[in-house]
Amino acid sequence: MHSEKMISASIVLYNTDPLQLQKAIASYNPSEEKILYLIDNSPEQTNIKHILNDNGNIRYYYTGKNKGYGAGHNIAIRMALNENAQYHVVLNPDLEFEPHIIDEIVEFMEMDVSIAQVMPKVVNYKKEIQYLCKLIPTPIDLIYKRFFPGSLFKKRSFIYQLKFTSYNKQMNIPCLSGCFMFFRVSALETAGIFDERFFMYAEDIDITRRMHKLYKTIYYPKVSIIHAHAAESYHSKKMMVMHIISIIKYFNKWGWIFDNERTIINKNILKELDYERL
Template sequence: MPEFSGHGNVGYGRGHNLAIVQARSEYHLVLNPDVDLDRDALIDALDFLETHPEVGLLTPRISDAQGRIQYLCRRYPTLLDLFVRGFLPGSARRFFTQRLARYEMRDVINERDIVWDPPIVSGCFMLFRTQVLARLSGFDPRYFLYFEDYDLSLRAHDVARVAYVPHVRVLHHGGGAARKGHRHIKLFLASAFKFYRRFGWKFISREH
């Protein structure tokens, strides 16, 4: 696993890798600073992992400040999916409701049911078995920001199962790249290019 000096802003993935390379724990939590945990979230998550040894990565029910589910589990994205969700205003996005619902797995993600092996999960909360994370060599440091969680999620399926566990609950205050200014848009596009070059380009097709 690569080592980094940590001087300055080395990027989201590289920053996490500084901690991952030193981890000696059984579990390792990747957590954004804009996430609040329910009181029993970690207890419930660890209990689930203890009883499901095949699971190497757990993602929780993620809600917004109003308590509504943020559908952050994903199927493999097309370029159209990313453009519509990330950059179109709400008035235009309504014409793509069905497409976005499929991309965001709204047909299976809910308050009750465990979902096994969602293709992509959000980097705002990723609870790993540390040995799984070590086998994956952590995040790919080529992503400075954005898509490092997509990349890591897809690779995680090669070595363990992934589970969406809705009784583990967190609150997420985050927002999209388009609402954060031109620099974030440029970072988003650069990372999207790296992601598709590695995993394959999909433009409009819904197949995955």
């Protein structure tokens, strides 16, 4: 690996489809310089011996108790810190990408030490863009998006999801998706790892916001990944309840109506992206 940088990555499992997981592992392509941690939060250990196949570059860890998505990734991040990794990648199990993009993102981040986090262009299997770059959300943004029809949210989402940018240029964004989070480990040490109060959902909003306050958090469209994107909270009542609880915890932490920092950051982002001129 020509970057010669120690990289680690983590995938949190919960009754994960082994075939889907195999695709994600093959995409990351573990090696001596690219360690992969599989953190299994399933009720019973996942039968993936055939996937591990005695590969010493894949470290499997069964938690025995599901403490949540962010907590699972934190186990791996702490191990990455102990192994002196320079970069850590948080991956969903429903991703596919060309292995070389890991090297390309490292090379990009090496050119600017103020970049702490990167998200590539994310598309579905039809090559349609998933609009995962966002402003810091207000309660209206998260509640409207979750509970009201798309037509009512259309104009607001056009701004909130930064659709006016066409997603074809590099941008410094305060809210990036948790499906693929490429972190500089030294920045995680400074800004902090995942807040484990969030069992699932909103942990990506929270951590990117903390990163963005101190560093650049970049959308980098020169490389792309495929995300199956199940959006489980739209199909499961249990997941919907988890989603709502996380949203409440997020706004209790950062502020519901009064969040001056949010106002300033969002205003600056829209100005940087020339939205005022549209």
